Amino acid sequence: ILNVEQSPQSLHVQEGDSTNFTCSFPSSNFYALHWYRWETAKSPEALFVMTLNGDEKKKGRISATLNTKEGYSYLYIKGSQPEDSATYLCAPPMDSSYKLIFGSGTRLLVRP
């Protein structure tokens, strides 16, 4: 079973701060990396699916980078807002199938 680690476990920032967190995964047999945002009382929502080494994706103030050779991805949030408060999950596929292995997430709290 893949070992997927996310750090930090939780993060408290002030509104307007920029922040980033890390997802580490085995670098061998890489297929893809998913990022999801999960707000309290809502469904997890897909942010990005990244597939290429060096890939960078952006959605509004959120961006992500991917390094498949060393097995990590960074998620950045520029100018955090209270509505960014959520748990951010990363998940590589288990194998060549569609099954994902989720990290335990980074819980972000943005204080107004």
Place this chain on the structure above:
Amino acid sequence: DVKVTQSSRYLVKRTGEKVFLECVQDMDHENMFWYRQDPGLGLRLIYFSYDVKMKEKGDIPEGYSVSREKKERFSLILESASTNQTSMYLCASSLRIGGLHPPHTFGSGTRLTVV
């Protein structure tokens, strides 16, 4: 707006009861998944279905079974509920596109308490 709908938001069941959790998607997705989420742990895959009547075990299938008689519906069955199955259960679906890994679309979850 595409949706994955889980039949119940909250459920309380007694130990030993047979429990059915229902999930319906309206996106014509081939793949459907059942996960559970517990504090401090990531989402853990219970079962996966890639087509009608087809299923694969995930990481933690013990004590569960599934049914997929129609493409849009994927049911999770707790044969005899136990207190260690108290958890948040999430259903998800995705397209099946060879060579690609499309994102999951998740339901809003069912919080099951077994007493």
